[in-house]
Amino acid sequence: MSGSAGSTRKYSSPLREQQALETRERILRATLDLLNINPFGDISMDDVAKSAGVERRTVFRHFATKEALFDAFWIFINEGMNARTLPSTLDELVHAPIETFQQFDKNQGVIRASIHTPAGYAMRMRTITARRKAFKECFRAADMEPASENGKRAEALFHLLYSAGAWEILKDYAGLTGQEAGEVASWAMQVILKATKPDAGSNLFNGE
Template sequence: MTTPEQSKDLRAKYRLQTAHAIVEAYVSLVEERETDAVSMADVAARAGTSERTVHRHYPTRVDLYAAAGEYINSEVFGLIEMSSLRDLPDVYARVVELYERRPRLAMLMARSATFQPLRTGFRAALHTRLEQLFDAEYPEADSAIRRRAIAGLSYLDSVTAWAALRQESGLDGFEVAETVGWLMKLVLNDVDRDL
């Protein structure tokens, strides 16, 4: 016999599974359609639930966008840890591999106003990590060099840079990774030279 506590745990587990299914449904639809303009009815149908259930979990579109952003950031294109700024070109090459596996979703992440908060949050986390690494590796660098180097490296290590090079320069994913890695090394070599 199921105790009240077990029943409560099962309901909580089912709520989490349903919420996850809704987010996955939304992400798959925006990727498939290459637009973030997806109706809640379509999300409900894809998730195998009702619109009312979707709204119970995500009362507003903003709530759904935020949950989708967290899912994409943690499950699809998350931040890859590095121990040195010199790791950055290799880390970016690995990130590009992730973008190339799901290019329509990556392009939407780069261009959609809906996902601006996702980009902003990701870039803030990356910026903080680059600051930590820069300060550890270049403690004697002046603030102007530090600001320029971190700004340049954080811009290069982005889905926005990948999208621009893919669309505007016609590079394939391998070429994007090589080009961005080369530019990152130029920045770091310039910092080395200036110190």
């Protein structure tokens, strides 16, 4: 007989673990659905449970508090978005708004919540270091030094143009679709790049 008489063996079932992961994701996706319907509403744990098709206690088994649920939710959303939105080349960065803004159209409630709610702001701030690093590497790879004055200005404007805020303003103020907004942002980036090249015929930043 192995082991001491008082010892207990922990049993881990791969099937049970998989089911738990699937339930957790169902809860997070239910939160996504609710935010898309009402981005600024007061979503309760009961609402989430009903939308996910699980018992209220199941939601609390995975997330002890509403704050814990939303922390996990924004990480879940951020991971999914970053897989598509962080560019690796300057060309990818310039054209990224076209596809990404169309994706924003499909999840308007969540995107607006990410702009206007404290939890959404906190989520965006978690991504800022990786985003800045990706942008700088894109500029360096294209032989455009981000530390130069024009490089800093161009990079700053790219952050503005490739953002949920730009998508929202172009939709709400200019009446554009996500695709149209993305095309406008991409075009503006190309204008900025042309203006910042040393051999460009004019320099928009100097008003020439």
